[in-house]
Amino acid sequence: MTDSITRPWTLSFRDPADGSPRTLPAQVPGNVLGDLFRAGLIPDPYWGSNSVALRPYEFVDWEYRTTFAAPALQPRERLQVVFEGIDTVADVFINGTCIGHAENMVIAHRFDIDTALLKADDNELVVKIRSSANAARDYRVPPASVATCDYNTEGLFLRRPMHTYGWDIAPRLVGAGLWRPAYIEVVKPERWTDLYLTTTHATPMSSRLLLRWNFASDRPTLMGYEGRLTMECRGHKFERRFPIYFTSGGFSFELPKAHLWHPLGSGAQNLYNVQIELIHDGQVVDTRTWRTGVRTIELHRTEILDAERKGEFVFIVNGRKIFIKGSNWVPSNAIHGEAPERIRQNLELFVDLGCNMVRCWGGSVYEDDAFYDFCDEHGLLVWQDFMFACEVPPQDEAFLARVRQEAEAVVCRLRNHPSLAIWSGDNECDEIFFYPPFRRHPPSTNRETREVLPQVVFRFDPNRDYLPSSPYLSDAVHRLQDRTRAPEQHLWGFRDSWKDRFYKENQAVFASEMGYHGMTNVESIRRFIPEEELNDRHGPAWVCHASQPFGVLNGPYSYRNTLMENQSRNFWGYLAEDLEEFMKCSQIAQAEAMKYFVELFRARKWDKTGLIWWNVIDCWPQFSDAVVDYYYVRKLAYYYI
Template sequence: MSLYRPLHDGWTVTAVSDERGIAGVPATVPGCVHTDLLAAGLIDDPYLDDNETRLTWIGRTTWAYETSFTWHAAGDGADRADLVCDGLDTVATVVLNGTEVAATANMHRSYRFPVRDLLREGANTLQVRFGSPYAYAEERKAELGPRPGPYDEPYQFIRKMACNFGWDWGPTLVTSGIWRPIGLHSWSGARVAAVRPVVTLDGGRGRVEAHVTVERAGRSEDPLVVTASVAGVFAETRLGPGEHEAVLTLEVPGPDPWWPRGYGGQPLYPLEVRLGQDDGAVADTWTRDIGFRSVRLDRTGEGFTIVVNDVPVFVRGANWIPDDCFPARVTGARLDDRLGQACDAGINLLRVWGGGLYESTDFYDRCDRRGLLVWQDFPFACAAYPEEEPFASEVEAEAREAVTRLAPHPSLVLWNGNNENIEGHADWGWREELGERTWGAGFYYDLLPRVVAELDPARPYWAGSPYSGAPGLPPNDPARGTIHIWDVWNREDYLRYGEYRPRFVAEFGFQGPPAYATLRRALTGGPPAVGSPALAHHQKAADGDAKLLRGLGAHLPAPTTFDDWHYLTQLNQARAVAFGIERFRSLAPYCMGTIMWQLNDCWPVVSWAAVDGDGRRKPLWYALRRVYADRLLTVQDAAVVVVNDTGAEWTGELSVARLSLAGEPLAKGTFPVSVPARGTLPVPLPASLAEAGDPAREVLTARLGEETALRFYAEDTQVAFPEAEFDVAAEPVPGGARVTVTARTLVRELALFPDRLDPAAEVDDMLVTLLPGAAATFLVRSPGELDLAALTAYPVLRCVNEAGR
C-alpha cells in the first residue's frame, strides 16, 4: 500500500530570535516568511516603493513554522511513514513531537525522513525551524575565507537561490520557509524511489533505458517484479532479496519524434514503471511523459551548435530568471502566461540561469508540451564558490537529484556548469584575490560532468558560459564556444554588436523601464519622475540611469519629460537588442544562437527584461517577435540578408528601393532569391541602393513576399524627419478597441500604450514605421471601456517625429 498525505494546513510562523513579538502568525505552505507576514499585514509589500530596505531583518532572524495533525496507526496500516519535504529554504531543523528528525542546509534539494517510530496516536506536532541564512553563510565565510563576487553578499556560501541576496535587477529579500510541498508518505513492502530514463532516438528507433531504484521497508527481502512500458512496448525484470537497482530496456520501433517548436510536433508518450510482487499485487507505480529525440552539441570548427534529431537548431533564445522572488507564488497559470509570451515572441529556447533555481516540474512539463528547449544552468553564478565540505557533498547530492528528476523531459537539451564563474576566474582579477583558495573549478571540470555522464549520458554538458571549450582557453572568445557581450550597455554603443562575429551569444542585452502601469503600481507616491528616489530604488544596476541616457547616444533625442524618457528609453532598448539579434542571425550558420538577457522580471524594476515584473510586454517584446520570426530580412552593411529559419525553401523576388522621406523612389532594384531551408543568403546591393545621395532625407526599404525591412541611412537625430501627420480613427469592438492610423507623412516608430488608461489593457502590435500613404491597424484589448479620445492622443499614442518635438 502507498498513501501520500499533504501537510499544508494549520501552520503558523513565529520569529524566534527577534524582539518584534511576531508569534503564531497564520502561514501558508508552500510559501515563505515574507508572504506570510505580508498576508498578515505585518509588513508592507516589499515590491512597492522602497519597502524592501526596511525588511532586511527577516533574513537575519530565526523562524519557526509549526503545525499539528492527527495520525492513527489503525488507519495507516503501513510499515513505513516518511516525512517528505520537497523544498526547505534553507537552514532547517525538522522536529516531530519534540524529537529532532534532521538538519538541512540546501534549498535546491528535497528530503525524505523515516518518522514511523516518532508518530503518536492522535495529535502530532511538526515544527520546522529556519536559522538565519545570513548567519549561516557568514559563519561559513569566516571558516573558509572570503571569495570574490559582484555584491557584498555571502550567497556563494549557502546552497540557496543566489538572487535572493539581490542582483542588478532584483531586490534583496532573503527568504526562509517551506517553499515546496511537504507531506507524509505511508507505504509497506517496497516503493519506487527513483526512475531515471535515458531516452534516445537513432535511425528512427526509440530506446529507453529505465534505471529504477527501489527502497524496501524495514527488512523486507521479498522478491519483486519490476515492469516498464511505453508506446506498447513492455519489459520486465526481477529483483531478488537485497537487490535495489534494475535497468529495463525498451526498444520502440518508429516512434513519432519530439521536435523543438518550429521544427515539428511534440508527441509525448507515457512511461510507466510498476513495482509488484509474485502474486500480482502492485506495490507502487511511477509515470512520466517522455519524448523520443536525440540531442548533441556540434563543436565543429570551435563552434557551438545544438543538434536535435540530427538537425542543427539556430537558437532564438532568452534567459529565464525566477519569475518571483517568492517562488511559491508562481502558479501553473502564471507559467502558462509567461511561456506563452516566450513562444509568441518566436523564442525556441529558455536558458534557466544559474543565479536562480532548478525550476518546478510544472515548468519543464509545459516546455515539453510547447517544444520550448531548455538550457539548464547548475545554480552557480558570478562568484567564486568554495569546494570544501559541506559544500562538495551538498553539490553532488543536489546535482544527482536534479539530473535524475529532470531526465524524463525532452525539452531539456543542455546542462551548463555555471554562469560567468570561469570568466570571473580568468578575467576579473579573482586569481590574485583567491590565492590558493578553491573557487569551483572542481565542480565545473570534474564533479558535474561526471554526474551528468553517469546519470544523463544522452545529454551534452558544457562547463560554463561564457566558455571556449577548454580550461586553458580565453573563456569569452567570440571565435569559440559561447560568449557574453556586456561591453554594450556597460560602455559601448549598441552599434558595437555589428563588430562582433561570434559562434554563439548566450547573454547580451540592454535596459529599459517597465510598463507605465507597472511603475504606477510600484511607486505609490504619485506619478513617477526621472531622478526621484522612488524610481531610483527600482533601478538596481550600477550607474543604470546614466547608462540609459548615455545609451540613447545619437540614436534618439534627449528626453525632457518623464513621458519622453519612458518612451525613448523603452524604444532604445528594443532597437538595441533587435540590432544585435539581426546581426547575429545574419551570420548563421557560423553563429548558431542568441540568448538575449532576459525574458522576465521577478518584481517591478528598470531592467533588461522583455516582459516586466507585472507580466506586461515591453516594446522590446514586440521587437523580439519581429527579429525572432521564422523569416527575416535584415540590412547588414551593403547587403540585404535573407534569413530563412523554416523547413521549406524560400524563393521569390527581393525588391529593394531607396526612397525620399516623402516616399518618392530614388533608386530601385529587384533580385531573384532562393534560400534553402534553415539557410541565409546575403544579397549585395549596388552603390545606387547601398549609398544615399542625402543620408538625412532618404530611407532604404526591402520586401520579399510578406516580409519587409527598413533602414535609415542616418541616426534618427540626424534625419530631417517631417513633423508627423496622420489620420487616426478609433472604434469600440468587443473586448476593446480598434485603432487605425493612416500616415500623411512618414511616421517613425508608432506606438500605443493603452495601459496608461487601463492597467489591464494591451495592444497587439507596436513600433511600426509608416511611409506616406501607408496605414496600420492596432487592436487594443481591455476588459473595461476605453476613452477613445485619450487612446489616440499623447502620451498614449507616440512616435519619434510627433508634433511638438
C-alpha cells in the same frame, strides 16, 4: 502514497523592533515576507524603497507549526515527512523530538518518522528555521571564495539563490519559509527508487531506448520479481515484461516507428505515457508513471575558436542541426513561494515569442516539475544551469559534498524530461578567472564545475551533454587571456549603444546572453514608484528598483538607470525629460537594439547557431532589459521580436 498536511500553519518569531513574541497565520507553500505583509506587519516590499527597510528581518529566526493525523500503516510500511523546499537552515521536530536537519533551499528533504513518536491524532510538526544571515556567519570565507559584490558574500556557503542577497535584476529580500509543498508520505517496503529512461538513437523508422532501474525490497530473497514497461503515444503502444534478478538492472530495446519529439518549430511534441510496474509473484507492488519524448539531443562544440575565428557550438536534435531562438529564465517572483501561478504565465510568453529554448539562469532555483512538464509539452528545450552565479564557490571537502548531494538530487529529478537539453555548471563563474588575483589560475581550478558536477552528470545522466560554465572559458582560452576566442559568449560589451562595433564584429558562434535596457511603461511605474518620486530618475525609489540594495544611491547596480538614459540619448541625440516621452524614446531604442541583435544572428545562420537573449520578464517591478514588465505589460521590443 502522500497525505497532504491540510491543517493551518502558524508562524512564530520575535519582532526585530522590540523582541516581543509574535504568532500569526502562515501560508505553506509561502514565504515569511508574504505572511508578514498579509498580517499588516510590513509594507509592500515591492513599493517604493520598502525593500530597504526590511533588513532587520534578515536576522530573525522563524518557527512554523502545525498538527497532523498520522495515516494508518500496513505491515512493513513506514512514514516520512517531505518538504519539497525549506529556506534554508532548519531543524524539524515531531512531538518535540528532532527528526532531521536541512541546509539546502533548492532540493527536497525527506525525514523518517519513528512511529513510536506518534499519537492517534494531533501530532505536532514544528520547523525551526534559522536566520540565513546569521547562519552564514558560522563559516570562515577564504580569500579565494568570492562573489561579484560584497553583499553577496554571505550566499557563498548557503545553498540558496544568490539573487536574494541583491542582484542587478532582483531586490535584496533575504526571507525564509516552507516555500514548496510539505506532506506526509507512506513509504512502501517494495518500491522503485530510481528510474532512468533515455533515447540513444532516434529515427522515424526505428528508435532505441535504454531503461535503468533500482528498487527497494525488504524480502529475505529476490525470487519472484519481474517488471513490466508500457509506453503509449497516439495509439502506438509498446509493452515489455522483463525479468528481475537483483535490485538494480536495465536493458536496451527497440521502439519501432516511434513518434518523435521535436523542439518548437521543428515538428510535433509527441509525448509517450510511460508506466513501469514492479511485480512480485504476479502481484503489482509498485507502479510509476510519467511522460517522455523519444528524441536525441547532442551539443557539438569546440573548446576554442581557431586562429581564423572558426569553431563550433551547435545543438543537434534527432540528427538535425537546430538554430536556437531562446531567452533567459529568471525567477518568476523575487520572493520564492509566493505567486506560483506566474511560472506558467511567464512560460506562455516564451511560446508566444516563438522561442525554442529557455536557459535557466544559475542565480535562482531549480524549478518545479510543472515547469519542465510545460517545456516538454510545448517544445521548449531547456538549458539548465546548476545554481552558481558570478562567484568562485568554496572548494573545501564539506562544501563539495553538499554540492554533490544537491546535484544528484536535481539530476535524478529532471533527467527523464525530453526538453532537458544540457547541463551547465554555472553562470559566468569562469569569467572571474580573467581578473586578479584569479588570473594566474586556470578556470579548471574550480572543483565544483570541473570535478563534482561532471562526475554527477556522468554517473546519473550519461546520455546528456555537460558544459562546465556559461560562457565556458577553457584553459586554452585562458592561456590566451582572450575571452572572445570562446565559441559561446555573453555579449554585453559596450552597452551604451547597440550600434557599437563590438556587436557587429563579434565572432561568437553562439550567444547565451545579450540584451538592452528599455524603460518600463508609465502605467506600471505608477504601481511601484511614489508620485512625488516619479520624475527623480536617480532618487531612492528609482535606484532601489534598478535594483540597488541597502539604499545606497551610488552602489554597483545604481548604474542601470544611467545606462538606460545613455542608451536613449545615444539613439536620439538628446535625453527626454518628460516621463512619457522618455519611456517612448527608451523603448524604441531597446526595440531597435533587440531587432538588430536577433537579425545579426539570423542573417549569419550556421556561422552563428543561436541566440538566447536577455530576457523576457521581470521578477519584480523594476527598470531593466526585460521586454515584459512584472505586471505583464509588454514593451515595444516584445512586438519587434
